[in-house]
Amino acid sequence: MKTEHFDTIIVGSGTSAYYALEALASHQKVAVVAPEPLGGVCALKGCQPKKYLVAHQEARNAIKDLLGHGFETMSKSSWAALQSLKNAFTASVPHRTRKTLQSKARFIEGIATFCAPDALRVGEKTLSAKHIVIATGSLPRRNAIKGSEHLRTSDDFLEMPSLPKRIAFVGAGVIAFEFAYVAASLGSEVTVVHRSNQPLKGFDESMVARFLSATKEAGIRVITNAPVTEVTKQGATYTLITEEGLHVKADAVFETIGRMPNLSVLEGDAGNVQASAKGIAVNAHMQSVSNPHVYAIGDCTDTPYQLATVADEQGKIAGENILKGNHRTWDDALVAHAMFTHPPLVAVGITEEEAREKGLDYAIKEGETASWPSSKRIGETHGAYKMVLSKEGTLLGATLLRHNSPEVINLCAMLLKTKMPIATFKQMALAYPTASSDLKNML
Template sequence: MTQETYDLIAIGTGSAASSVITRCAEAGWKIAVIDEREFGGTCALRGCDPKKVLAGAAELIDWNERMQGKGIQGQATINWSELMAFKRTFTESIPRASEDQFKQAGMDTFHGKASFVDEDHIQVGEEVLHGKHILIATGARPAPLEIEGSEHLIYSDDFLDLEQLPDRLVLVGGGYIAFEFAHIAARAGTEVHILHRSEQPLKSFDAELVESLLQKSKEIGIHVHLNAEVKSIRQEGNAYVVHGTRNGADHQWQCGLVVHGAGRVPNVDGLELEKANVSYSKKGITVNEYLQSESNPRVYAAGDVTDTKGLHLTPLAGQESRAVSFHLLEGNQHKPNYKVMPSIVFTVPALGAVGMSTEQAKKEGYEVQVNDMSKWYTYKRTHEKFAMAKVVIDKSTGRILGAHVLGSKTEELINLFAMAIQFNLTIDQLNTMNLAYPTAASDLGSLI
């Protein structure tokens, strides 16, 4: 057993750690980097980035189908093995490149499970490391499900690495992961069933837009079962039988794979936080406004593992990572920006939201501008049936408070609205902008 002292020990190598590691290394700090998995983090290796590659193929299939009889002939299909090979071109090089980058910057790298020995010592394998400062950036993991036969579930990591899709797929849960994977798999020819335990899936998004997405999901063959509670999963040969209830009545679904899509929880298991006097709850590690442990000031935490008000999104993890780097190098003086937190479900069409919800707007008396965009040029030219936007406006100031969008141009519009909210731009200011035409952005004036 050896023991060495570091200025910083970082547990995790994803977005929540990247700025801290980089800036402290540039400042000449002695750093140890630990990850129990491949270096690079969830988003780059088994999350946002590879998922978006697969979603891009689903978009092409949907566009092809919409334009049949409107100048396009011949059905496109997804070759799953070729698509997965293409996906790997984005992920395969990252672990080695990340580790090489850390080593070239003079850092010591460790592979293995990290756990606290006491308030400032970390054990990884046979090594015990002493840290003047410690960053916990371990992200989130799938929420445990109290289901008989839960060992038969596969997880998002597994789905993004499947060599082939089954003929029939069941997704347990009705959140981002379930709907994104459902839209990918359905476009690849799989029969998909989503089992969601309550009345409305995707609860953090506008209910009317979610309902439109459910209609689209149904049209492409996705079976969304609401008020469906899974009781058990049983393997029968090479297949699985999911037993549960739907609207109180017994039901069962047969499939080739069962995917966990029922949310994620902070990844604190095995860290032995009690030994470090680091307080936490089911929402994550308890930190102050500077992302410092309230009970052990040597420890900082960033990203999905914390109990901050930030959404569990890559840009927010990056914001928190930058904030921690400032605190460590310059003293506690920089707070993450939580004012604007745009989020998107990369279904086809995509569903997005930023700022105040329409429900909150109505309670507080703000105007909600509703636009069915399906007949607008931007969407009519690609024969989109489902395209809608809702914008929350403070008429007294002319400022935009929130936006909710469903359609193929959601990414573009949500980011425009996010900038408007961040910088307190008024409707009059936005209307003076000259935007390239014809684009989705040029619809901005009509949306407000």
């Protein structure tokens, strides 16, 4: 079988693959291998299509908060029209992605697997390269419980032709709560069932408690310490059965226990690429710890965040390191992340728990914001902030729970990155009244 040779082969077509290709395309002979549909998790099954549904939830809840204070009735919504709007975006992604890939590289459609540490097999083709970049993304994580065939995934939620009256989510992570708020805002009866006592691990615990209070007020039922052991179906009704014997009935049940790395490219172990259930093991240069030919980026790696912004930067780093030798590294410490609920819960930097574990000399500034004019004028009844400050007067970490916080947390990320003294930031004449100007009162 004839082997086709390249400088670099990229496996995948998502955002991390795009940025790796951007770095390499003008300097190398590059091949990109991926199956249809092209575009990756973010554009097809993740942040982009999800935000179409979230934006509608945000608008509905904004009106709801002002009922009796300017608005007299709720607007009527159409799930079908909302899905059509979202589908108009996703439908254009594969063709647009293919056009981009073909303009910058040799694009080969298909599923790749390693046949040697520096070679891949795609159907009847064999491809080799000095470097191979794995950017295969992630898949919904599944549970092996009795009746698991009745469980749908987050991918299925995005494609529902109609919204069920009763919805249950198994797992209380970011995906579950974002979709729970979407469904509840449109009138569904929503229950979230979680196996442990602490939903949303990774966020500050006290801020999660505040968020759960807002969630209860929104009519979303959250059940903790309730591992699901079985799912049954009778007629059109599904029943979740927990370890303690609790029964939760629903018209649709979604398993939202996170996403797992897509490692199909490693099947057969011919690539000598070390990996685990958490993903491909990489060093700070995004290079495989076991095979120097290989770099891995994005959701398929054993790194803490499955976020498009993280994937973008990792793609750039891998591309530059392939071109110029390992000189750029990835740092997980400054990743801003957001949960688009109502209100949104967002964070960057370290939490109080982490500061305590590290033995840092720190101070906490926290408070409620529902009484602030910026909250009262929009009817926001739940709002809070918690800042971790250094003894030198700089920001170490921030967690926010209020309107526009996904935008404000990016400003916090810049304060962290630049180590700007808080006193200096407070001297800036920011546009007012804005959510960003409120940050001065939180620091």
